[in-house]
Amino acid sequence: MAKIVVDVMLKPEIRDPQGEAIAGACHRLGFAEVRAVRQGKRFEVEVADADVADADALAIRMTELSAELLANPVIEEFTIHGA
């Protein structure tokens, strides 16, 4: 069983009001050193090794999955890595 991690973040040019609200809360709680916060999503995907030919095939399938289901490529970007 392989565990793949997909990190999904808003593209840098897209505003992130949720992250901005968290940065504001940091300051109110006394964490003045925090300059900015961006919030994204992290998916841990368990894949059955037996169903995938090799590491290259797995990378291609996970990229398809991320672009179709986990991320919205219009406003988000994703990175795939091992756990």
Added chain:
Amino acid sequence: MAKIVVDVMLKPEIRDPQGEAIAGACHRLGFAEVRAVRQGKRFEVEVADADVADADALAIRMTELSAELLANPVIEEFTIHGA
């Protein structure tokens, strides 16, 4: 400016209905090799270097921030690492 990443995931013993729904969608879309999905949050925190004494002090502050604001320690666990 240091960029710190905080990954927040539900504890393994806590059910994740959102992740289960995504796993179901994977199967309906033809990604039969996916066995399970867990969804969590990823925070990218930019910190002003000048406001932090050293790497140890930064790690302590980021741990406080994560436990107080970014994660709910009752049901979630977090890991902190560099970008």
